[in-house]
Amino acid sequence: MKKLGIYVHIPFCIRKCLYCDFLSFSEGEERRALYFDALKKEIAYSAKECSGYETESVFIGGGTPTSVDPDYITEIMKLLKDNYNILENAEITIECNPGTADFSALKKYREAGINRLSIGLQSANDDELKRLGRIHNRKQFEDCYQNARMAGFENVNVDLMSALPGQKISDWENNLNYVLGLDPKPEHISAYSLIIEEGTPFYDLYNDEACKDCSLAALPLPDEDTERNMYYLTKELLGKKGYHRYEISNYAAGTYECLHNKRYWECRDYIGFGIGAASLMNGVRYSNIRDMSKYISCFTKEDSVSDIKSGDEMLKDIRENTEKLTETAKMEEFMFLGLRMTKGVSIKEFRDKFGKEIHEIYGNVISSLREEGLLEVTEDSVRLTDKGMDVSNYCMAEFLL
Template identity: 65%
Template sequence: MTSLGIYIHIPFCLQKCLYCDFLSFLEGRKQQALYFDALKKEIAESAPECSEYEVVSVFFGGGTPTSVAPNFIEDVMRLVREKYRLAKNAEITIECNPGTADFEALKIYRKSGINRISIGLQSAKDEELKRLGRIHTLVQFEECYKNARKAGFENINVDLMSALPGQSLADWEESLNFVLSLDQKPEHISAYSLIIEEGTPFYEMYGEEKSSETGHLRVQISPLPDEDTEREMYYRTKMILGGRDYHRYEISNYATDGYECIHNKRYWQGGDYIGFGLGAASLMKGIRYNNTRDFRKYLDALLKTKQTDEGCMTTSLIREDARILDMKSQMEEFMFLGLRMIEGVSISNFKNRFGRNIEEIYADVIKELTDKDLMEKKDDMLRLTSRGIDISNYCMAKFLIDDE
């Protein structure tokens, strides 16, 4: 049976962070209830098209899924179990920000079947959290982490972010070492560098030379680390985590044995997944599409549109930008997503999937990167070297096929 991942988008937050460009916003309990009514209808209506799949992962992302009443999440989990063929050992993740889930809520999530929690720490220093516009403190993270363990979570990820405003190399190492000092250290750590995204308050501050006043929020601008410092943070992350039994399996992700994120690996390895909720993306049977990002349109389509006698699926009204991936696009994605993985891409899988040898398509690129010590072949795998990973964007871009 073909496997499937499910992503469920919860777009609500208590406050939007200064660096965040995700689809998220503040809404009251009434609007949240309407959203979950629409979300459950989408999930139920989409079940028949997923009947041939076994669901191996479910991921509640956002936004902040734990910012809503936990019974909303509990209801969705009940529906997923009723309508979908959920694998016995399915990985089911919920993203959580400290301060948004108390012990009772965490018990509800765990009892509902959620078995993995991803806690957004970002920094172990309160002054850095303030600069990011985060609403929690380090003490709140410690309480959340302790309660998650107490509630029965045995698979915890902690998110950390480097290259923050005003952050030194010593500051970054302090955050890493703090996480490693936790009682029963996390099974997984995601360690990302801050990216200044257009349309965010940080872009107004750092992307262009503008005032530090953004709306009603005023922050003290601190300089970003220089490139040399950022690069050193990157190397120290590998050394520190590698020395504490974490293996790096993707550019920014580290896990102890047996705890790689099943859901995210689907994205990088080209597996099918379906996204539910506002703005969620899907890739099913070679067709990629996105749900509408218009909150009102999403609610109206699913809650107000009447079903016809022919059984018209109202979910078709929220799906946009559907695109059949041609062979060229599929090969490109296989390469530049797969090369995010430290193990690289399988040469035999390429042949099985596309019916052509990888050298037929990419011989020149492979030779160029190999000659520059940016890529290497090991058995059936083609992967970036340590030097190649350092400039991964450059290497991956080489696998975009020029139109003839």
Template identity: 65%
Template sequence: MNSIGIYIHIPFCKQKCLYCDFLSFPEGMEQQALYFDALKKEIEISAGECEDYEVTSVFIGGGTPTSVEPSYIADIMGVLKGQYNLAENAEITIECNPGTADYKALRLYRDAGINRISIGLQSAKDNELLILGRIHNRKQFEECYKNARLAGFDNVNVDLMSALPGQTLRDWESNLEYVCSLEPSPEHISAYSLIIEEGTPFYEMYGENSGIRREHLLPLPDEDTEREMYHRTKEILEKNGYYRYEISNYSKSDRESRHNVRYWNGGDYIGFGIGAASLMKGIRYRNISELSNYVEAINKLDIFDILKAIRTEVQPLSKNEQMEEFMFLGLRMVRGVSCAEFERRFSCEMAEVFGEVIAELRGEELLEVTEDGIHLTDYGLDLSNYCMAKFLL
């Protein structure tokens, strides 16, 4: 039986952060109830498409899934367990922001079958959290982390963000050291650099066309400092028992995010909820993003028309597009990509298609060739965007 991953989008949050460009927003209880009723129906209707798949991972993301009534999440888990072929050891993750889930809620999630939690700390410094527009402080994170452990979560990820306004190298180092010192320490750490995205309050402040004078803003770290932060992340986390398996992700042994590895390996996944993306049998599509249109379509259309109405941007991927994605997504991982797997999927050798690019990047010491495949060097990972662009056909 083939395997698949499931992503479930919960768009609601208490307050949108200043850097966030995800499909998320605050919303009242009435709209939340309507959304979850529609979401359950979408998941139920889609079960037939997945009957030949074993579900090996589920990721409940957002938004802030823990900002809604916990029973909504438990109900969704009930539908999945009742109508999908969930693997016995399936990895089931929920995203959580500190201050949005007490012990009782966390225990309910765990009892419902969720076995991994990803906590959005972002910074261990209250002043940095205020700058980001986060709703929690360090004390609330510590309470959330403690309660997650007490509730039975033995697979915990902590998110951290670097290159924040006003942040020094030492500030970042101390954030990493703080997370590593937690008892027990998290099984997984995601360490990302802040990206100023269009359409966010941060872009209004720091974007190219900002009307705000830079002397009135906390400065962003310069390129040299940001590069040093990037290198120190690997050094500090490896010293504390975490190995880097992807550009921004570190884990203890056998604690990689199996759901995210599925994305990077080009495996099949299906997304439920507004804006959720899917890739199944070489066809990519995305759900519509407008909450009211999503709810209306699911509630008013005939069951056979619902999925057609809510799915948009339907794109069968060509063989070239699939090969491109196999390379530039797979090369995000430190282990790189397998020549044998490439040949199995595409019935041709990697060297036939990408031989010149591989030779070029190898000559620039950005890529290494092994018996099994190819992977980026540390230098290549530093210049990953440049390297991956080379694999576009």
């Protein structure tokens, strides 16, 4: 039977961070209730097209899923279990921000079948957290982390963010050592650099040439060399403590790689529920509309019987940007997504998937990047070197046909 990943988008948060460009916002209880009513209908109506799949992973993301009443989440979990063939050993993750989930809530999530928690620490320095516009402090993270363990979570990820305004290498090293000093240590660590995205308060601050070096009370962003050294330090420190890097920004202890995210990088089927959620099903990529009012209205039945739409029609109304991937597009995605992982892409899998040799399609690119020391080829893999990981965006762009 085919395998599936499920993503559920909870767009609500208490306050949007200064760097955040995700589809998230603060809403009152009435709007939240309307959203979850619509979300549950989307999940129920979509079950038919997923009947031929076994679900290997579920990821509840946001926003801040733990900022809503936990009963909403337990209802979603029950609906998924009742309507989808979720494997007994499926990885089921919920994103959590410190200060938004107490022990009681975490216990409810665990009892509902959620077995992986991803906690957004970002920094162990309270001043850095304030600069990011985060709502929590280090003490709240510590409480959340210990409560999660007491609630029964044995698979916990901690998010850390580097290259923050005013951050020195020593500050980043302190953050890494803090997380590595947790007891028990997290099973997974995501360590990535701050990216200034258009449409965020940080973009307005740092995109203004006049104040590029004096934003946020004279706290400039680290330069390129400093950011790269932070990157090297991350790999070195985490490696010494038994974490292996399996993707550009992700490190796992033992077998605790994130199965759901690997599904994206390996171009395997997944379906997304909620506003803005993306899906890839049977070679067709599409996304949901981003307007919450429109999303809710699509699942609201009118009084007149003649106006009532079928579930299939409602699903059609919320889906957009539908694209049946061409063979060329599939090859491109196979390469530039797969190269995010340290294991790279499989030569055999490319041959089995596309009926062609990888060197037949990408021979010139592979040779060129190998000569630059950015790529290496083994008996059955093509993967980026450490140097290639440094300029991964450049390397991946070379595989666009």
